[in-house]
Amino acid sequence: MNVNDARIGFIGFGNMASAMADGWIASGAVPAGNMCACAGRYEALVPRCEQRGMKACETSRQVVETSDVVVIAVKPYMIESVLAPLTDALEGKAILSVAAGWKCADYEHVIPGAHHLSTVPNTPVAINEGVIACERASTLAEAEHELVFDLLKLLGSPVEVETHLLSVAGTVGGCSPAFIAMVIESLADAAVKHGIPRAVAYEMVSQMVAGTAKLQLATGMHPGAMKDAVCSPGGTTIKGVAELEAAGMRSAFIRAIDVIEG
Known part of the structure; x- marks a missing residue:
């Protein structure tokens, strides 16, 4: 069939x-x-x-x-x-x-x-x-x-x-759209704060997320290498990355999965 x-x-x-x-x-x-x-x-x-x-x-x-x-x-x-x-x-x-x-x-x-x-x-x-x-x-x-x-x-x-990984795989795949939606909303809020109309901000940020994900899937690049490719020495992006690290962005995502998995 x-x-x-x-x-x-x-x-x-x-x-x-x-x-x-x-x-x-x-x-x-x-x-x-x-x-x-x-x-x-x-x-x-x-x-x-x-x-x-x-x-x-x-x-x-x-x-x-x-x-x-x-x-x-x-x-x-x-x-x-x-x-x-x-x-x-x-x-x-x-x-x-x-x-x-x-x-x-x-x-x-x-x-x-x-x-x-x-x-x-x-x-x-x-x-x-x-x-x-x-x-x-x-x-x-x-x-x-x-x-x-x-x-x-x-x-x-x-x-x-494997069976013992089904729960966490389901959590990462099933719950993370909510987390990424929060990321989209937050970055769009930042764009709006600096003058970009909200509809345009959502379009830009959502396309950026989709494009970044497709680039990783298409190339198989390590996400860290993708980040490094955008971070010029002394440039603007690395300053933003440092601020996100100081705010505990990585550990916040990890804790979100941890709390769901119990």
Whole structure:
């Protein structure tokens, strides 16, 4: 089966699930009509599905029965109560979990024998620029694994990690968009302070962030080398770098990840 033919169903259709659906639709490879979803409030779900060209389902069993790939996107505390009654229907389905904290061994306790993969995507999947942390341990069959990863590649970059690293990989990929948004906002505020209109400031700073990231990915340069390339001796940039170091910028980012990981 290829991505164009795959039928994808979402159990839960919150921010992350809808971002994934938007990314697949934007890719042009997954027809919106091949996707369906269910959620706690059906009346609120219907317009969200209809505006995308997707089908709204009243029950999770409907989603499972009409899908090849089932995306589990409910709150982690709900997973057991939602999936346990669906054990029979999930047979032969590829299950893609985006529920934080749920790993392969956890699913084996709830739906033993089912075929599943645990992942932690981030919101840029909506524009096909996401990073998706994927647990290397998986019970997907070979053909299912290939299909699921082909689908994930449409959303950005799937990165496989060992089970004990899934949490931190998900934190770095999933939480950091909020941190970078704060960086964008702060630099734009500085630009506005010095006279640049806010809309222009946001455009400049966001493009700078996107361009810097693409440059690193394209060249593989060490971020420190990229920084050094901009810092002329006695120049303006090194003065700004020194001020950021004095303010503890690096350690603040590291502490942010540390506090999330506990």
